[in-house]
Amino acid sequence: MTQTPIKTSTGKTFTHLVSKEGGVKYPLKALNVCEETFSPLEVAYDYDEIRRQVSRESIEAGPHSIWRYKAFLPVESENPIDVGTGMTPLVKSNRLARQLGLKNLYIKNDAVNMPTLSFKDRVVSVALTRARELGFSTVSCASTGNLANSTAAIAAHAGMDCCVFIPSDLEAGKVLGTLIYNPTLMAVKGNYDQVNRLCSEVGNSYGWGFVNINLRPYYSEGSKTLGYEVAEQLGWELPDHIVAPLASGSLFTKIYKGFNEFVKVGLVDEKAVRFSGAQAEGCSPIAQAFKEGRDFVTPVKPNTIAKSIAIGNPADGCYALEVARKTNGNIESVTDAEIVEGMKLLAETEGIFTETAGGTTIAVLKKLVEAGKINPDEKTVVYITGNGLKTQEAVQGYIGQPFIIEPKLESFERALERSRTLERLEWQQTNV
Amino acid sequence: MTQTPIKTSTGKTFTHLVSKEGGVKYPLKALNVCEETFSPLEVAYDYDEIRRQVSRESIEAGPHSIWRYKAFLPVESENPIDVGTGMTPLVKSNRLARQLGLKNLYIKNDAVNMPTLSFKDRVVSVALTRARELGFSTVSCASTGNLANSTAAIAAHAGMDCCVFIPSDLEAGKVLGTLIYNPTLMAVKGNYDQVNRLCSEVGNSYGWGFVNINLRPYYSEGSKTLGYEVAEQLGWELPDHIVAPLASGSLFTKIYKGFNEFVKVGLVDEKAVRFSGAQAEGCSPIAQAFKEGRDFVTPVKPNTIAKSIAIGNPADGCYALEVARKTNGNIESVTDAEIVEGMKLLAETEGIFTETAGGTTIAVLKKLVEAGKINPDEKTVVYITGNGLKTQEAVQGYIGQPFIIEPKLESFERALERSRTLERLEWQQTNV
Numbered sequence: 001m002t003q004t005p006i007k008t009s010t011g012k013t014f015t016h017l018v019s020k021e022g023g024v025k026y027p028l029k030a031l032n033v034c035e036e037t038f039s040p041l042e043v044a045y046d047y048d049e050i051r052r053q054v055s056r057e058s059i060e061a062g063p064h065s066i067w068r069y070k071a072f073l074p075v076e077s078e079n080p081i082d083v084g085t086g087m088t089p090l091v092k093s094n095r096l097a098r099q100l101g102l103k104n105l106y107i108k109n110d111a112v113n114m115p116t117l118s119f120k121d122r123v124v125s126v127a128l129t130r131a132r133e134l135g136f137s138t139v140s141c142a143s144t145g146n147l148a149n150s151t152a153a154i155a156a157h158a159g160m161d162c163c164v165f166i167p168s169d170l171e172a173g174k175v176l177g178t179l180i181y182n183p184t185l186m187a188v189k190g191n192y193d194q195v196n197r198l199c200s201e202v203g204n205s206y207g208w209g210f211v212n213i214n215l216r217p218y219y220s221e222g223s224k225t226l227g228y229e230v231a232e233q234l235g236w237e238l239p240d241h242i243v244a245p246l247a248s249g250s251l252f253t254k255i256y257k258g259f260n261e262f263v264k265v266g267l268v269d270e271k272a273v274r275f276s277g278a279q280a281e282g283c284s285p286i287a288q289a290f291k292e293g294r295d296f297v298t299p300v301k302p303n304t305i306a307k308s309i310a311i312g313n314p315a316d317g318c319y320a321l322e323v324a325r326k327t328n329g330n331i332e333s334v335t336d337a338e339i340v341e342g343m344k345l346l347a348e349t350e351g352i353f354t355e356t357a358g359g360t361t362i363a364v365l366k367k368l369v370e371a372g373k374i375n376p377d378e379k380t381v382v383y384i385t386g387n388g389l390k391t392q393e394a395v396q397g398y399i400g401q402p403f404i405i406e407p408k409l410e411s412f413e414r415a416l417e418r419s420r421t422l423e424r425l426e427w428q429q430t431n432v
Numbered sequence: 433m434t435q436t437p438i439k440t441s442t443g444k445t446f447t448h449l450v451s452k453e454g455g456v457k458y459p460l461k462a463l464n465v466c467e468e469t470f471s472p473l474e475v476a477y478d479y480d481e482i483r484r485q486v487s488r489e490s491i492e493a494g495p496h497s498i499w500r501y502k503a504f505l506p507v508e509s510e511n512p513i514d515v516g517t518g519m520t521p522l523v524k525s526n527r528l529a530r531q532l533g534l535k536n537l538y539i540k541n542d543a544v545n546m547p548t549l550s551f552k553d554r555v556v557s558v559a560l561t562r563a564r565e566l567g568f569s570t571v572s573c574a575s576t577g578n579l580a581n582s583t584a585a586i587a588a589h590a591g592m593d594c595c596v597f598i599p600s601d602l603e604a605g606k607v608l609g610t611l612i613y614n615p616t617l618m619a620v621k622g623n624y625d626q627v628n629r630l631c632s633e634v635g636n637s638y639g640w641g642f643v644n645i646n647l648r649p650y651y652s653e654g655s656k657t658l659g660y661e662v663a664e665q666l667g668w669e670l671p672d673h674i675v676a677p678l679a680s681g682s683l684f685t686k687i688y689k690g691f692n693e694f695v696k697v698g699l700v701d702e703k704a705v706r707f708s709g710a711q712a713e714g715c716s717p718i719a720q721a722f723k724e725g726r727d728f729v730t731p732v733k734p735n736t737i738a739k740s741i742a743i744g745n746p747a748d749g750c751y752a753l754e755v756a757r758k759t760n761g762n763i764e765s766v767t768d769a770e771i772v773e774g775m776k777l778l779a780e781t782e783g784i785f786t787e788t789a790g791g792t793t794i795a796v797l798k799k800l801v802e803a804g805k806i807n808p809d810e811k812t813v814v815y816i817t818g819n820g821l822k823t824q825e826a827v828q829g830y831i832g833q834p835f836i837i838e839p840k841l842e843s844f845e846r847a848l849e850r851s852r853t854l855e856r857l858e859w860q861q862t863n864v
Contacts, residue, residue, distance in 0.1 A: 064496060064519070083783065084521035087496070089546060091515070095591055112546045114521060115783055117821070157783030159527055163848075168836055173605075176824050179831045180779040184851050186844060187834035194839040201841050347612040351515065351547055351589030389549070389821040392608050399611045402619035404600055407626040409633050412618060416595075419616050 013050045014074045017041040017217055020319070028074070030134055030214040040315070041217045043074040051265045056236055059267075066122055066225040072261060073126055073225075074218045080129040081158050084114040085121040086225050090233035090381070095349035096362075100369050104379040106239070107346075108230055110386065111354045116153045116177065117387035118146035118308075118355075119251065123222035124154050127211035130218040136209035137161055142199040143212075144192050144247070144308045145174030146386050151211055152181035163208065165195050170307060173390040191302055193313045223251045227258025230381050231268050238262075238271040240378040243365045245357045245385055246277040246286050246331065247309035249320030255383075256323045275329040276373070277320060278364035280304035280356075284333035286317045290324060291331075297321065305336045305394045306356035308386060330373050334363040340398045342366065343388060353388035361385075445482045446506045449473040449649055452751070460506070462566055462646040472747070473649045475506040483697040488668055491699075498554055498657040504693060505558055505657075506650045512561040513590050516546040517553040518657050522665035522813070527781035528794075532801050536811040538671070539778075540662055542818065543786045548585045548609065549819035550578035550740075550787075551683065555654035556586050559643035562650040568641035569593055574631040575644075576624050576679070576740045577606030578818050583643055584613035595640065597627050602739060605822040623734055625745045655683045659690025662813050663700050670694075670703040672810040675797050677789045677817055678709040678718050678763065679741035681752030687815075688755045707761040708805070709752060710796035712736035712788075716765035718749045722756060723763075729753065737768045737826045738788040740818060762805050766795040772830045774798070775820060785820035793817075 017026040019034030020042055026034070032041055053071045062068030066086030073080075089109045097105035110119040124147070131139050138161040141151045148164045155162035162183035166175070167190060178185055188195045196213075203210045211219045231238055238259055244252050256275060262268045279287040282304025289297045297317035302310035314320070324331050334342070339356055342363035347353050354362070365382050368374045388395070403415035449458040451466030452474055458466070464473055485503045494500030498518030505512075521541045529537035542551040556579070563571050570593040573583045580596045587594035594615035598607070599622060610617055620627045628645075635642045643651045663670055670691055676684050688707060694700045711719045714736025721729045729749035734742035746752070756763050766774070771788055774795035779785050786794070797814050800806045820827070835847035 083523070084541070084544070089516035095589070109516070109546075112516070112544065112549070114541075114544045116785070117544070117549075117819075153779075153783035153785070155783070156780055157527070166834070168834070173821055173824060175834065176828065176831070177785060177821060179834070180776065180785050180820060180827060181783060182776070182780045182832060184848070185832070185834040186847060187836050188839050189836065190839035198839045198841065198844060202844060344612065344614070347585075348588055348614045351585035351587075351613060353548070353585070353609060353612050387549075387821070388612060389605055389609060389819070392605060395612060396608065399608070400614060400617070402598070402600070402607065402611070402617040404619050404621065407620050407622035407630045409630065412630060412634060415618060416616070 011049050012076060013053065013071050014043050014045050016044050018044045030209060032214050032216040043217050043221055045072070047261070047264055054265065054267070056267060059232065066125060066222065069225055069228045072228065074221050075126060075129045076133055077129055081125055081154060083121070083125065083154060083157055085125045086113070087229060088113050090230060091350065093350060096346065099345070099349055100366060101376055102369060102374070102380060103376050106234070106379070106381045107350060107352065108226065108381055108383050109352055110226070111352055111358060111384050111388070116146070116149040117390070118150065119223065119226060119385040120146045120150040121154070122225050123219045124150040124211060126222035127215045127219035128154050128158055128160065131209035131211070131215055132158065132160070134209065138163065138208045139211060140164065140199070140202070140208045141211045142192070142196040144310060145170050145390065146308050147212065148178040149174060152178045152183040155183065156181040165199050167192055167195055171391045171393055173392060177390060192311050193299070220250045220254055223254035224258035224261065226251070226383060227255040228262060231259065231262050234379070236268050238268055238273050239381045241274040241276065241329070241374060241380040242383065243276045243278060243361055243368065243380065244383040245309050245361045246279050246314070246320055247311045248314045249286060249316035251385070252277055252320045253316055253323055273327060275323050275327045276364070276368060277324055277329070277331040278361040279331065279333040280306035280309060280339060280360050281333040281335050282306070283310040283312055285312060286314060286320055287331045287333040289317070289321055295321060306339055306360050308355060308357045309360065330368060332364045332367050334360060334367060338363040340395055343395055344399065346384070347388070352384060354384045355386040355388050355391040356394050357386050358384040358388070443481050444508060445485065445503045446475050446477050448476050450476045462641060464646055464648040475649050475653055477504070479693070479696055486697065486699070488699060491664065498557060498654065501657055501660045504660065506653050507558060507561045508565055509561055513557055513586060515557065515586060515589055517557045518545070519661060520545050522662060523782065525782060528778065531777070531781055532798060533808055534801060534806070534812060535808050538666070538811070538813045539782060539784065540658065540813055540815045541784055542658070543784055543790060543816050543820070548578070548581040549822070550582065551655065551658060551817040552578045552582040553586070554657050555651045556582040556643060558654035559647045559651035560586050560590055560592065563641035563643070563647055564590065564592070566641065570595065570640045571643060572596065572631070572634070572640045573643045574624070574628040576742060577602050577822065578740050579644065580610040581606060584610045584615040587615065588613040597631050599623055599627055603823050603825055605824060609822060624743050625731070652682045652686055655686035656690035656693065658683070658815060659687040660694060663691065663694050666811070668700050670700055670705050671813045673706040673708065673761070673806060673812040674815065675708045675710060675793055675800065675812065676815040677741050677793045678711050678746070678752055679743045680746045681718060681748035683817070684709055684752045685748055685755055705759060707755050707759045708796070708800060709756055709761070709763040710793040711763065711765040712738035712741060712771060712792050713765040713767050714738070715742040715744055717744060718746060718752055719763045719765040721749070721753055727753060738771055738792050740787060740789045741792065762800060764796045764799050766792060766799060770795040772827055775827055776831065778816070779820070784816060786816045787818040787820050787823040788826045789818050790816040790820070
């Protein structure tokens with residue numbers, strides 16, 4: 001007996017671009033701003049078609065990467081650029097949770113995302129796949145570092161020409177971690193906002209695909225996968241509360257969009273998820289607006305060690321504000337010293353070495369718990385978005401030193417005695 | 433109609449320790465050398481029991497980490513320490529393969545292994561799980577860097593005390609990437625072999641679990657997962673040829689053991705796999721023995737930028753030699769300059785930033801292809817074992833520079849013109 005196979009539709013799931021304000025429609029080209037309303041453009045989907053195409057089972061049977069959610073992403077290719085990006089661990093926290101007094105803490109660890117160890121690999125995989133579909137042979141970006149690493153690496157893999165723009169004062173690891181892939185690298189004497197403005201000018205005249213400018217509507221959709229994965233990894237359930245870093249504000253709003261889409265197509269039950277955001281005090285325009293009850297963001301000049309999130313004029317700042325407010329979340333900021341403490345705390349309790357942005361998020365998590373703004377029972381997910389090996393300068397001088405010894409047992413024993421004395425002193429100091 | 437569920441046996445699959453020479457049996461304790469034959473001890477398994485427990489399907493349904501192969505690993509715990517280690521991408525190479533003239537090249541990419549970006553996370557996950565079972569509360573290791581990172585991180589996650597020994601001249605990234613987890617760190621004025629000797633003395637008197645000394649029989653088994661994963665990721669088939677770096681020689685012999693075990697329990701068909709090894713010329717005792725037809729390894733004093741594989745007196749050198757010879761493979765060495773070129777080549781063609789050990793392996797792969805020692809049609813797997821962000825010094829000065837520009841269109845245009853002129857000159861130089 002043979003069965004007629006169930007026809008699987010593979011129709012296109014995304015239909016057009018639409019302006020966030022006013023709903024003006026545009027074709028699926030390299031466009032990012034509505035000419036009428038000046039608001040950003042977003043990708044629009046056919047959710048009935050998505051519902052027909054996907055189920056929990058079909059997703060679980062897909063690749064172990066962001067492409068298991070391909071029906072929710074704005075690409076047509078049968079073979080998108082897949083370098084193993086996504087499906088990073090969702091770690092159930094034991095030691096950090098205990099230290100903070102939380103009972104249901106999870107860490108989404110994009111510090112080990114592939115290939116370049118930050119969440120940017122998600123957005124770049126989507127953007128470069130779409131860039132190829134749209135016929136671009138040169139790709140580019142304005143970056144605070146992680147995006148530069150990711151664009152250069154994935155462009156190298158895909159054999160595309162690449163020109164990357166960064167502020168000239170970036171951490172050494174981020175510069176070298178870009179140059180190694182041999183792109184053209186422009187180090188601009190200025191902050192990220194100035195780099196970004198320059199790139200908009202270049203974009204108009206060179207016909208390049210700027211992943212976070214003219215390709216931004218496609219690019220930014222990649223961040224939704226940080227929502228999808230958490231929902232799937234929690235056993236097809238949404239968390240109660242998420243804490244994520246805020247730079248442009250895009251990541252935050254896209255996690256929100258991802259959760260809502262999963263509800264819309266019936267993959268998870270509806271739930272009120274609280275969204276809390278983290279900024280560095282030295283660049284906290286969104287946190288300031290939140291505290292002051294404003295619904296607009298006043299640009300600031302960044303001055304913080306958390307360079308990867310130092311965006312003084314955040315493109316999606318007002319949308320991030322809106323999400324935090326309507327979900328009963330919070331937006332907090334922390335000092336550079338607290339950021340370093342956050343990095344150390346995560347490393348010492350969970351064995352995860354994150355960059356300054358992750359230190360910011362952990363420090364804000366701590367601050368929110370201490371202020372009673374996170375309930376110990378809430379199923380809370382904290383998003384770690386990048387790797388500490390790229391911002392080594394930030395912790396140099398704030399961590400312990402090795403004991404320098406001779407290759408002899410006596411020399412080791414003297415050092416061990418010293419280390420135990422130091423531990424006792426530390427213990428006495430904290431237990432006076 | 434209900435079916436009787438098939439009874440799944442979960443009996444212990446490892447039975448005792450046994451000396452590599454002479455087959456002397458020992459109990460499953462923290463022991464690594466046979467007192468009668470002085471040869472290393474290895475874990476012995478009950479392969480009939482493993483065959484009863486596992487199938488391709490049961491493995492595929494397991495966790496997305498090394499623990500899907502738990503039946504083949506020497507731990508008893510129901511909940512081994514799982515921080516997402518393993519199941520790194522096996523990338524089908526396009527651009528590197530084309531450049532080298534290979535048709536079936538795959539890259540096993542442990543540069544993105546979790547949590548600390550090297551294959552050492554595999555062996556440490558196994559060793560610390562076993563250390564916990566054996567009652568150790570303090571774990572330790574002698575390391576060239578990657579093992580230090582991994583032991584410190586996973587011990588932090590598991591809440592175990594940790595003391596790590598390294599040579600004092602290690603790369604900055606490896607020192608900081610250890611200290612961040614707050615272990616006791618001993619930087620020994622000497623090379624790895626001196627560090628290792630010191631640790632053996634310490635091990636005898638302190639009752640600590642040294643992952644690569646008294647726990648070595650358990651620890652080293654973790655490397656077998658690099659064999660299992662490749663076989664599974666190739667669609668339950670063995671490759672024709674593998675190329676891997678040689679430090680102590682353990683990794684190499686354990687990949688070989690992994691393949692053979694999969695054949696033994698019927699998960700893959702038998703196949704003659706060729707094993708080729710890579711060393712840095714500045715520390716190539718195994719390659720020298722191979723060239724000279726010796727079956728013993730003469731220790732050397734290391735002097736190379738490839739510090740993570742700079743072991744002058746390799747514990748498993750003679751077994752690695754034996755594997756290369758009996759599988760019709762080769763062992764080659766390359767200069768430091770070739771190592772840097774190998775790192776750049778892999779980054780520029782595949783978007784993978786590896787450390788010096790990976791540069792060594794790529795450079796040896798190239799050398800073997802050019803010498804006609806790898807057939808272009810062979811299904812070849814090259815093992816990349818660590819991340820380039822940890823050895824930034826090695827490529828600093830050998831990669832391009834950014835163009836420093838003002839945040840103005842004219843400044844960008846002048847730089848772009850310069851970069852295009854440089855490219856033309858380079859093209860002319862290589863096409864004279």
